[in-house]
Amino acid sequence: MTRSEENYLKTIFHLGGGDAKSITTNAIAEQMETKPSSVTDMAKKLSEKGLVDYVRYQGVSLTDAGVKTALSIIRKHRLWEVFLVKKLDFTWDEVHEVAEQLEHIKSEKLIDKIDELLDFPKYDPHGDPIPTKDGKFQERDEKLLSEIPINSQGVCVGVKDSSVPFLKFLDKNKIALGNTIKVLDKEDFDNSLRIQMEGKEMRISHQIAANLYVKKNN
Amino acid sequence: MTRSEENYLKTIFHLGGGDAKSITTNAIAEQMETKPSSVTDMAKKLSEKGLVDYVRYQGVSLTDAGVKTALSIIRKHRLWEVFLVKKLDFTWDEVHEVAEQLEHIKSEKLIDKIDELLDFPKYDPHGDPIPTKDGKFQERDEKLLSEIPINSQGVCVGVKDSSVPFLKFLDKNKIALGNTIKVLDKEDFDNSLRIQMEGKEMRISHQIAANLYVKKNN
DNA sequence: ATCTATTTTTAGATTTGTCTAAATTTAATT
DNA sequence: AATTAAATTTAGACAAATCTAAAAATAGAT
CATH class of the missing domain: 1.10.10.10 (Winged helix-like DNA-binding domain superfamily/Winged helix DNA-binding domain)
Structure with missing residues (x-):
């Protein structure tokens, strides 16, 4: 291969x-x-x-064989991303390029040991699920922030767009995975949202909200 | 490149x-x-x-540029070997093949962070010195076990032959880096040695002794 | 149903890294 | 110095992955 x-x-x-x-x-x-x-x-x-x-x-x-191979590469990619962030302090916008290289390293033992070192993570730094060794794939059931109603809230669990500019934007605005976000208000005119996150209130555009996955908890 | x-x-x-x-x-x-x-x-x-x-x-x-590039690859190779052994519990005969792949990953930040994670090791698992970031190369001044006189002793610091069969042999016979070895006797006939290592006495062939580096301490 | 615009494929060329077989250069021997 | 053996290079071919330009097939519009 x-x-x-x-x-x-x-x-x-x-x-x-x-x-x-x-x-x-x-x-x-x-x-x-x-x-x-x-x-x-x-x-x-x-x-x-x-x-x-x-x-x-x-x-x-x-084909089934093709899916299996694809999942094993995606598994490697995402595990390496977790490794880079958790063990080497990379930021989430830096990991993709390096993981694109690391995903092609051929050693089953290596990736299994990395998995173990990271304590078998289920999600990568962008919130994307990591396939298991036998190719099981946990689909994300979360909703986009732009799609949840006013006054409901959720935990930020992933991004749809994982481009560098978007990730840098999130970093700069201290929007991180794990943050709880509550939708306070929607502006009809441009679909922008007023949200509350970690105690602070802020306004974000529809484009941002449409690229953030949250897991609703009310 | x-x-x-x-x-x-x-x-x-x-x-x-x-x-x-x-x-x-x-x-x-x-x-x-x-x-x-x-x-x-x-x-x-x-x-x-x-x-x-x-x-x-x-x-x-x-050329100078060629040496610089070669050293940066060797640096990466050896750092990855240390990583595999120290962080992922690979044995020293397993690391080479994987490090051959990892040494080609292009990311200065990645290898510097790995270096840091490992606390800036000076030697790889075979005792070979790791070049510094600016290409400084600490040559090994150790001697081969076969070349030190009777009744002198030294700490095992590296191997000359790093083939898998040899490394497996060392593992099996509990000969590891850091062990103190004393030469008790040499057999003229076949140049085999009687040695004392970690309290135990054993006999090793010339071929083994001629592939083990020790740092003399008497 | 035909025409047209778009999509997709084919055919042939290019680059990288490799090989074989033949030609050339060097080194060793007399 | 000539001859021969060994090492090295050249020339031409090949496989992988890509590209361009031309040909073929499909899909949409009337």
Whole structure:
């Protein structure tokens, strides 16, 4: 399994190709910042290997073997992210790039030991669930902050957008996983929210609220 | 800097090419289990980049820039080895293969944090010195166990041969770094040694003694 | 149902790192 | 100094992963 093959499988999974849904070569190319023709080539190769189902002009979806491989890479990625944050004091906007490299290290023992060192975490620093060794995947049932009603509150458990600018914004505004956030008011005009977090009141835009997952507790 | 380029620089360094000594393409090919013609190709490429001096039919040696790069890779390799042993309970015969992969991870912050996490170790699990961040390299001044006189003793600080079979042998016979070993007697016939280690007496072959470094303390 | 715009694939080229086989250079021997 | 053996390089090929440009298929609109 080459690094490139692994990256394709991971991307297809993230685009939803694990649920037998067909993902277009264009969508994959865009996500990976490559050309559709390159995706076609790789689709054939992965199909040969039994990791994807590929029908010309229709797109690709992951086979069971493909899902399994994708999950093992995602598992490694997310465990390394936890390691970087918890053991090496990386901030959550710094971890992705390094984890993209570490996820390709081939050693089952290594990742199992990292898992153990971290005490078998269930979520990565962005709140995304970490698949288990046997590929079980705990889906997130949380809601976006923008979707919970006024006067309800929840604990911040993850982000939808994990781009560096967004994470830096959260850092700067002291919005962190684990914080309790209460929605005080919504502004009809621009859908911005007035919230209370850790005792302080603040106003955040709809764009922010639509990218923050919370677990409701009232 | 590609992974392959890094591996060549590392190999050339280990073969002595850091001391302006010319290393033959054959020697490099043998060490890397590749063909001399492949080495020639890479020699040209690294020469273009100013990392080696290459004279046709004469061999290659590292430039200052080449030494610097080689040392940074060796530094990463050895720090990861320490990490695997100290933090993840790998045995010293298991670490090499994984460290060969980890040494190519590109993140200065990552390796500096690993260094810090390990409290800035000076030696790796085989007793090899770890270059500092600025490329300073503490040469080992220890002697081989086979070369110290009868009735002198020393602390085991490293191995010359770090192959898996040898390391497994040491593990099995409870010969570990830090043990104090005293040479009681030498057998003229086969150069085998009678030694005392951690209270117990045992006999070891010349081949073993010639691959164990000790720091004399009398 | 046909036409057109978009998507997707094919064909051929490129880069990196490798190989084999042939040619060349060096070194060793007489 | 000539010859031979060994080491080294060159030339040409190949596989992986990518690209561009042209061809083919699909989907949407009338």
